[in-house]
Amino acid sequence: MVRTQRITPRMARITVGGPQIEDFAGAGTDENVMLYLYEPGAELPEPLTLESARVAMSRVRPYMRTYTIRRHDPAANEIDFDFVLHGDHGPASKWASNAKPGDEVIFVGPSPAYQPNPDADWHLLIGDETALPAIGAIMQALPTAEIKAFVEIEDAAEEQDLDVVWVHRNGVPAGSPEPLVKALEAAEFPQGRPAVWAAGERQVMQAVREVLVGRGVDRASVRPASYWRLGHAGS
Numbered sequence: 001m002v003r004t005q006r007i008t009p010r011m012a013r014i015t016v017g018g019p020q021i022e023d024f025a026g027a028g029t030d031e032n033v034m035l036y037l038y039e040p041g042a043e044l045p046e047p048l049t050l051e052s053a054r055v056a057m058s059r060v061r062p063y064m065r066t067y068t069i070r071r072h073d074p075a076a077n078e079i080d081f082d083f084v085l086h087g088d089h090g091p092a093s094k095w096a097s098n099a100k101p102g103d104e105v106i107f108v109g110p111s112p113a114y115q116p117n118p119d120a121d122w123h124l125l126i127g128d129e130t131a132l133p134a135i136g137a138i139m140q141a142l143p144t145a146e147i148k149a150f151v152e153i154e155d156a157a158e159e160q161d162l163d164v165v166w167v168h169r170n171g172v173p174a175g176s177p178e179p180l181v182k183a184l185e186a187a188e189f190p191q192g193r194p195a196v197w198a199a200g201e202r203q204v205m206q207a208v209r210e211v212l213v214g215r216g217v218d219r220a221s222v223r224p225a226s227y228w229r230l231g232h233a234g235s
């Protein structure tokens with residue numbers, strides 16, 4: 001890991017780099033990878049590679065968690081991941097809040113990336129802060145077509161420099177459907193058919209889907225991704 005930066009009180013940007021990622025083929029938009037994260041002090045195989053990590057798995061087991069590539073800079077050989085710091089009960093969140101330059105990290109990926117329907121009249125992006133890295137990357141990748149994005153965050157201190165509608169939880173716990181549901185029910189949508197990308201807590205996303213269908217969006221075109229599940233450890 002090259003550097004770490006607290007971009008908002010609850011979001012850590014972890015930059016990884018080096019010759020090992022020279023061949024990394026970035027796919028753009030919401031591409032993500034499975035990170036292998038180790039407890040501090042774990043006796044890691046040397047060199048740490050996916051192969052040596054797998055061989056050592058019975059002795060030293062990583063937490064495996066999925067994170068989005070917020071930025072890939074092939075010239076500098078750098079990748080940024082933005083981690084939501086939701087508390088030390090989450091091993092990945094804890095890892096990110098304690099990470100320091102020189103820490104080793106490996107990952108598998110990337111996944112295929114979102115391909116918006118080219119025939120859509122406009123783009124609708126919805127998520128909580130775990131989806132913010134993807135929403136930021138998708139907004140950069142999309143042409144100047146009309147985009148409306150709704151992002152649920154804790155409060156104003158979590159806002160980033162992006163042209164989105166910020167939906168503050170204002171004390172409502174993360175993983176509750178109300179904030180996004182209310183915002184989407186009240187929102188003005190452009191005319192025509194949207195291409196929808198949505199991701200966040202599983203039940204919140206189910207509620208979001210129903211709101212959109214209720215507002216006339218074709219059910220088959222709303223396939224939100226479950227990025228985490230309240231009360232369940234992720235993988």
Ligand SMILES: Cc1cc2nc3c(=O)[nH]c(=O)nc-3n(C[C@H](O)[C@H](O)[C@H](O)COP(=O)(O)OP(=O)(O)OC[C@H]3O[C@@H](n4cnc5c(N)ncnc54)[C@H](O)[C@@H]3O)c2cc1C
Nearest residue numbers: 067068084086090091092093130228229230231232233234
């Ligand atoms: C394709 C994909 C891309 C993703 N990209 C990102 C990304 O770029 N940045 C990012 O931060 N997350 C991202 N996530 C979500 C992240 O993988 C999960 O939040 C993961 O569960 C965090 O792991 P953890 O070890 O911190 O907590 P876990 O051990 O998985 O969970 C521990 C507890 O914390 C709760 N929890 C998990 N996440 C949150 C949260 N965000 N807020 C509140 N409570 C939570 C769980 O319900 C559980 O009760 C992505 C997920 C997917 C599937």
